[in-house]
Amino acid sequence: VEVPFLDLKSQCQVLKAELAPQFDEVLSSAAFIQGPQVARFEEAFARYCGTKHAIGVANGTDALHLALRALGVGPGDEVITAANTFVATTEAITAAGASVVLVDMDPASYTIDPNQVEAAITPRTRAVIPVHLYGQPAEMDAIMDIARRRGLRVIEDACQAHGAWYKGHRAGSIGDVGCFSFYPGKNLGAYGDAGGVTTNDDEIAARLRLLANHGSKVKYQHEIEGFNSRLDTLQAVVLNAKLARLDAWNDARRARAAQYAAALERSGVTTQRVVNSDHVWHLYVIQTEARDAMIEALKARGIATGIHYPYPVHLTPAYAYLGKGPGSYPHAERAAARILSLPMFPELTEEQADYVAKAIREAVAEVATPEQVPV
Numbered sequence: 419v420e421v422p423f424l425d426l427k428s429q430c431q432v433l434k435a436e437l438a439p440q441f442d443e444v445l446s447s448a449a450f451i452q453g454p455q456v457a458r459f460e461e462a463f464a465r466y467c468g469t470k471h472a473i474g475v476a477n478g479t480d481a482l483h484l485a486l487r488a489l490g491v492g493p494g495d496e497v498i499t500a501a502n503t504f505v506a507t508t509e510a511i512t513a514a515g516a517s518v519v520l521v522d523m524d525p526a527s528y529t530i531d532p533n534q535v536e537a538a539i540t541p542r543t544r545a546v547i548p549v550h551l552y553g554q555p556a557e558m559d560a561i562m563d564i565a566r567r568r569g570l571r572v573i574e575d576a577c578q579a580h581g582a583w584y585k586g587h588r589a590g591s592i593g594d595v596g597c598f599s600f601y602p603g604k605n606l607g608a609y610g611d612a613g614g615v616t617t618n619d620d621e622i623a624a625r626l627r628l629l630a631n632h633g634s635k636v637k638y639q640h641e642i643e644g645f646n647s648r649l650d651t652l653q654a655v656v657l658n659a660k661l662a663r664l665d666a667w668n669d670a671r672r673a674r675a676a677q678y679a680a681a682l683e684r685s686g687v688t689t690q691r692v693v694n695s696d697h698v699w700h701l702y703v704i705q706t707e708a709r710d711a712m713i714e715a716l717k718a719r720g721i722a723t724g725i726h727y728p729y730p731v732h733l734t735p736a737y738a739y740l741g742k743g744p745g746s747y748p749h750a751e752r753a754a755a756r757i758l759s760l761p762m763f764p765e766l767t768e769e770q771a772d773y774v775a776k777a778i779r780e781a782v783a784e785v786a787t788p789e790q791v792p793v
């Protein structure tokens with residue numbers, strides 16, 4: 419038996435017939451940039467997220483970078499985010515000219531700890547970027563409350579949380595802006611790089627459009643110095659087709675996640691609890707003491723796994739300059755040493771998930787350390 423970590427090919431097969439004539443249409447029109455399908459996707463995605471605007475950009479990293487700039491965040495400003503994120507979040511802060519300030523995660527949810535956010539605020543703090551890691555929204559009520567009291571902007575990194583809900587609001591519709599990646603492996607993924615920003619604010623939206631398109635609304639009239647970061651037409655065609663299926667695909671992920679959770683109860687590995695919100699399971703992450711042995715045991719049974727992420731941001735060479743050594747963010751560091759991402763994608767079958775869970779139980783028995791013996 420082979421269980422892949424992720425399967426992008428089946429969705430391509432399913433969509434092939436639907437997409438082929440639409441690709442042909444784009445090729446015939448040659449409207450590769452800013453074709454009508456881009457605006458159609460932006461409208462549909464805004465409606466889906468429950469926001470007034472959605473602006474297509476080139477990728478999720480640009481979404482974060484340009485969102486910071488649109489909010490006026492730049493040199494001299496500090497931006498707070500979680501130590502346990504993908505480096506794109508912190509790269510975007512630096513790209514905007516601001517300083518990265520990391521804080522620890524909440525060990526129950528893997529999302530940023532609001533108390534740590536509050537403690538890290540200085541007179542230079544301008545914004546906070548909660549990351550809806552693995553598909554579960556961060557504790558947004560607490561974060562929005564801190565932001566309002568302390569005058570901070572909130573940029574949601576929703577790159578792993580397309581379609582997730584937080585107390586009746588979609589991820590990306592709660593802060594000043596929501597940032598999305600449509601990287602192929604994300605819950606809503608293009609056939610290449612793509613990204614988007616959501617907001618309810620007309621001015622921020624207008625500024626984002628300028629920034630993403632060389633500072634111009636009208637060709638060759640450059641109001642500000644901008645960037646080239648656009649969602650191209652072929653990607654918009656793919657995203658329109660996939661958006662119509664996103665809720666069903668997220669439901670399929672939820673079904674497999676519920677199955678994993680039930681099957682791994684008292685197995686000796688720790689599963690993720692859904693803390694305060696609806697989760698779209700971009701990743702299904704367990705924790706285990708003997709991770710390397712577990713990876714090998716699963717591999718021997720044909721099961722592929724991943725680690726998201728093996729190093730917290732501050733312990734990567736790229737961020738050594740922050741001067742935050744081991745011990746700086748203990749929850750993020752402990753998680754990084756123990757987390758393991760199991761196969762998770764909408765087409766994962768009940769039988770495959772069952773096989774994975776059984777394999778984990780067998781592996782625990784093989785590699786058991788005293789801490790892992792089921793109680």
Ligand SMILES: *Cc1c(COP(=O)(O)O)cnc(C)c1O
Binds near residue numbers: 480503504577600
């Ligand atoms: C994928 C991702 C990004 C960056 O998206 P790209 O489209 O790859 O630039 C940012 N933040 C998080 C949490 C992500 O998972």
